[in-house]
Amino acid sequence: MRVLLAAALLLVALPGAGSAAGQAGHARLTITVWPQGRDAPAQSRQLTLRCGPVGGAHPAPARACRQLLANLGALTPVPRDQACDRRFYGPQQALVRGTVNGRRVSAAFHRRNGCEARRWARLAPLFRASDPPTALQITVWPKGRGLGSFSTTLMCDPPGGTHRSPARACAHLRTIEDPFGPLPLELPCVLKKSGPEVAVVRGTYRAEPVETQFDRTDSCETRRWERVEILFAAA
Numbered sequence: 001m002r003v004l005l006a007a008a009l010l011l012v013a014l015p016g017a018g019s020a021a022g023q024a025g026h027a028r029l030t031i032t033v034w035p036q037g038r039d040a041p042a043q044s045r046q047l048t049l050r051c052g053p054v055g056g057a058h059p060a061p062a063r064a065c066r067q068l069l070a071n072l073g074a075l076t077p078v079p080r081d082q083a084c085d086r087r088f089y090g091p092q093q094a095l096v097r098g099t100v101n102g103r104r105v106s107a108a109f110h111r112r113n114g115c116e117a118r119r120w121a122r123l124a125p126l127f128r129a130s131d132p133p134t135a136l137q138i139t140v141w142p143k144g145r146g147l148g149s150f151s152t153t154l155m156c157d158p159p160g161g162t163h164r165s166p167a168r169a170c171a172h173l174r175t176i177e178d179p180f181g182p183l184p185l186e187l188p189c190v191l192k193k194s195g196p197e198v199a200v201v202r203g204t205y206r207a208e209p210v211e212t213q214f215d216r217t218d219s220c221e222t223r224r225w226e227r228v229e230i231l232f233a234a235a
Contacts, residue, residue, distance in 0.1 A: 025069055026052035029098035029105070033127045035209055037091035037110075049126065060125060067125045072100065074122040075107045084115035089181055089212055092120070094127050114182035121178035128206065134170065136203035136210065138163070140232045144196035150234055169230050173205070179228050180210050189220035197225070199232050 031047040034040065048056040051065035058064055075096065078084070089111040096107045109127070111117040120127070134156035141149045153161035156170035163169055173179050180201060195216040202211045214232075216222045225232075 025065070026102065027065065027068060027098065027100045029056075029068075029096055029100070029126075031058075031126055032095045032097075034093045035091075038093050047126075058126075059128065064125045067123060068100070071122040074119050075100070075105055077107070078115045078119060082115055084113040085182060086113050087182065087212070088112060089114070089117035090209055091211075092127070092208055094120075096123075096126065111181075117178070117181045118184070121181050124178065124208075128208075134173070134203070134205050136161075136201055136205065136231075138231050139200045140234075141198045142196075142234075145198050147196075152231075152233075154231065163231070164233055165230070172230050173228070176227060180205060180212050183220055183224050189218050191218050193217050194219070194222045197232070199225070201231065 027049065029049045031049060032044060033047070034044045036043050047058045049058045049061055049064050049068075050056040051061075051069065054061045054065050092109075092111050094109040096105060096109070098105055109116070109120050109123070111120050134154065136154045137151065138154060139149055139151045141147060152163045154163040154166055154169055155161045156166070156173070159166035159170045193216060197216055199214040200212070201214070204210065214221070214225045214228070216225050
């Protein structure tokens with residue numbers, strides 16, 4: 001009798017437990033993506049995603065659902081008082097509307113600073129209509145801007161371009177979740193410059209436009225440089 005009473009009290013203490021378990025993994029979403037930003041509305045694309053069961057007009061609904069349900073916190077806006085690096089990571093914008101686990105959702109996304117770029121990366125599979133070939137233009141100033149540069153191109157699927165090791169470079173990029181985004185926010189940074197090198201990468205990577213700069217002005221930017229350093233090898 002005491003065991004039954006304790007179980008009843010536990011259910012009272014968790015009034016949503018039963019319904020939450022029944023709704024876990026359910027989503028009905030409409031996802032609008034502007035690859036070049038809302039200023040280029042003609043290039044927008046709209047996807048639908050259904051989880052529980054998986055479906056909708058999305059090219060990879062199972063993957064998108066897994067990513068969504070593992071990162072529900074990314075649907076919440078970045079707090080206004082959160083410290084973010086102000087680097088621009090791309091013009092992409094997106095709007096996610098619908099319901100997730102019975103709750104109405106309307107969430108806007110962009111990549112105009114480090115916090116928002118990390119938030120975008122957590123749900124990146126939702127925003128991909130396809131994975132077209134990668135095409136990147138890479139310009140490197142080994143001794144700093146204004147002191148001479150070289151440029152290479154990189155294409156993937158299939159690998160190609162003027163890069164000296166396109167297959168290795170493409171394979172390496174696939175090991176990094178967001179190779180052109182910022183580092184995790186929790187990493188400490190030391191204001192110590194480790195080199196004059198500067199690089200700019202422009203083009204398209206996995207359906208997303210890329211336009212970002214790499215340098216070695218502090219420890220965080222140096223780590224960001226090092227994780228894609230293979231791109232910056234001279235021909």
